[in-house]
Amino acid sequence: MSRTARQGSRLLRHPAWGMAVGALCVSASAVLLGLARTDPGTASFYRCVLALPALMVLAVPERRRQGPPSGGQYGLALLAGAAFAWDMLLWTQAIAEVGAGLSTVLVNVQVVLVPLLAWAIDRESVPRSFLLWVPVILLGVVLTGGVVEGGASGSDPRAGTLHAVLAAVCYSVFLFLLRRDGHSGLVRQRYVLVIACAAVVSLFAGRFAYGLDLTPGWKVMGWLLAVAVSSQVVGWLLVASASPLLSSHVGAVLLLLTPVGAVALGAVVLGERPTLLQLVGCVLILVSAYCAALREIRPRHRPDRGADVGAPGPEGTAD
Template sequence: MTQTANTANSHAMLGLVVGCVLFGMGSLIVAHVSVGAYAMAFWRLVVSTLVFVVLSKLLRQAFPMHPKAIGFALLSGAALGLDLALWHESIHAVGPGISTLLNSLQIFFLAFIGFVFYKEKQSIMQLVSLVIAVAGVGLIASPEFAHNDLAGWGFVAGIVSGACLAISMTWVRQVHSHQTVAILPLMTLVGIGGVAAVLPLMLVFDAGRIMPTSMSDVGWILVYGIVMQCMAWGVIAYSIPKLSLALTGLLLLSEPVAALVLDYFWLDKAISGMQWLGAFLTMLAIYLGSAKSKKTA
């Protein structure tokens, strides 16, 4: 039994790391494909929604019937669509590594939502982790503002994208408070909500940059929608319940780490020693805040 448990634990750890690294690599696709930030979010959600609806039908998973469950699923999708679009904007402005790190700050927005709306108590560790995160982001931002005219927008978009992700997660929680919904129908409704929210923004802000300009771009968009939105989420969702909370929080950091390393070595992003220190402090804060908030939840 012990050997079987250890094997399952190892598989879950590997799966979680692979899923997070795939997410980090997705930011490289965003940086290279010649469509706008909102258009990229739109196509990712369209592709993944088609996959989820087909799988829902094949596996005969029932869609929710409760109006509020459907409504919150669609709202969660709208928030997720904004999260993706703003994350893409941040990628274009400050690079995949920093933008992914900023998006990971969503755990602090989750803690804030829990405190304000669900009366969840905040621990000293959560407050300390927030201070560490602010210091880390400050160290990352200072050199970036010195040479990048888009740094301000990149940091705002990245941080707000994290807030949108936290809202999306909160509304998924509301779905299950009204009706238990299987994952595939839920993700189908989330995708529909995201497409509906991003579509008008794409038409306004990405005019002339909506359609991919080559078959290579089409292929990468399909990879982005199928691998990053469907497969990576599936592996992460499978792995997280099988691991301890502290280990989960640590392994989830492989996403921003992977994005930052790929940004530095693949895209030749100039990252100073001060920014590496800031990245380390920010990831430490995310780990501390994540592990503690999950324990109290």
């Protein structure tokens, strides 16, 4: 077993930590894409293609032990990959329009949508306290997008807000399917299918709508390779492995570590300067989501210290 695989296995004995580390790894992608300065289609295509060799190597031991996925698992993985591709395309477009850190915050309206999808489709219970915070979270999204004032870091905050919210819908579908299909096992093989499908969709969408440069230059390729490693190989693989072991709203809240890291990195690395109201919006999103889920997180971690935290519990169904 490789060193990366061993470290991932240790993290997944504590799925909340695995999700948190994965989210922080993903947070770097917004800033790295800002440094790459390339078309959304080029970025989305190459961040998937460059990750595939490493992901296929990681999936080989799983295939030898457990065999290939079933037909149904293939279908869900391909659908998740298509949703992920559109999320990346729309979100990368939004980075230039509303800024790297803030576009990441906007797309994290998933903290509302993923639990609602789990409730509507899988009948997973959603805490009432969480639903009470939904209006506050949405207010935070409006403030963060710079709709109230014109001081966003990007070139077009209103268009960026629209693109980021559309990305959030695709992102939420992707997260829901990734978690839902994860209960059946074969996480690494299915994740390879997700990324391969996302690469194909990004190739065609980039060619006809979002721009695609198959020879972007070594500098751009270097930044995209960094995105592929930090986000696709490490970050999202940890999220794919940890999310089935957590309830939908707890996983969604832990993914809010992504905008926290992105806002900090955007300010330090790219020199982005969000306005006061935008910072208030960020705080509203993060604090309200944390408070909404706090009551649900505490019972899961405190009483079970003597239990095997690596084993799937009731988190995958209702609370």
